[in-house]
Amino acid sequence: MVTLAQYKNDGNENENNTMVCNLSSLVLVFLLFATTSYAIPAREVSTICKQAKDPSFCSTLLNSNPNANLVDLTQYTIDIVRVNVTNTIKLINTLIAQSTDPKAKNHYKSCLENFGSEGALGDLDYTQELFKKEDYQGVNLGASSVLDDIEDCVSGDTPSVPPFHDLSKLPQYAAITESVISVLLVLSINLGH
Numbered sequence: 001m002v003t004l005a006q007y008k009n010d011g012n013e014n015e016n017n018t019m020v021c022n023l024s025s026l027v028l029v030f031l032l033f034a035t036t037s038y039a040i041p042a043r044e045v046s047t048i049c050k051q052a053k054d055p056s057f058c059s060t061l062l063n064s065n066p067n068a069n070l071v072d073l074t075q076y077t078i079d080i081v082r083v084n085v086t087n088t089i090k091l092i093n094t095l096i097a098q099s100t101d102p103k104a105k106n107h108y109k110s111c112l113e114n115f116g117s118e119g120a121l122g123d124l125d126y127t128q129e130l131f132k133k134e135d136y137q138g139v140n141l142g143a144s145s146v147l148d149d150i151e152d153c154v155s156g157d158t159p160s161v162p163p164f165h166d167l168s169k170l171p172q173y174a175a176i177t178e179s180v181i182s183v184l185l186v187l188s189i190n191l192g193h
């Protein structure tokens with residue numbers, strides 16, 4: 001499996017080839033434009049959402065933006081993930097300040113790393129960059145990394161250590177964020193075709 005770090009390096013090599021591919025990219029861009037620039041019908045939203053972890057959550061999310069094309073919907077979903085991650089970071093900071101139990105405090109501190117600029121937020125920034133470059137396979141990989149970061153907070157990054165039994169709102173926040181990312185994953189797969 002290609003990690004995000006390896007992918008970033010490969011990206012640099014690819015830049016050398018762009019001149020050669022210019023003409024074919026132009027044709028490809030035209031084709032992509034032709035297929036993705038129209039508002040997608042509700043029927044297509046439901047087809048796309050069948051591939052998501054929670055289809056009804058996906059349909060509600062995408063139908064709240066009815067006249068958007070696939071590219072706009074993807075940007076819209078990235079923006080929601082950003083709001084979710086930012087809200088979760090705020091919650092984690094409050095939890096760190098309020099915890100008296102050292103075990104809990106440690107858990108929230110490591111979650112802050114998982115969600116922060118070295119984790120979910122940083123990976124989301126990179127995902128946004130790749131989206132601007134119309135690298136939709138990269139968007140898919142970036143979104144998977146954000147998902148992994150969040151999973152590290154929820155389940156812990158050491159499989160031998162049982163996950164912290166968290167009674168705060170954090171697991172709920174994480175679960176909703178994961179559902180939104182799952183929508184981003186299916187959108188990026190459909191854009192990549």
Ligand SMILES: *[C@@H]1O[C@H](CO)[C@@H](O)[C@H](O)[C@H]1NC(C)=O
Pocket residue numbers: 080083084085087088173176177180
């Ligand atoms: C995440 O976004 C969804 C969709 O907009 C929203 O329902 C949910 O409340 C948000 N959660 C957080 C923690 O921001």
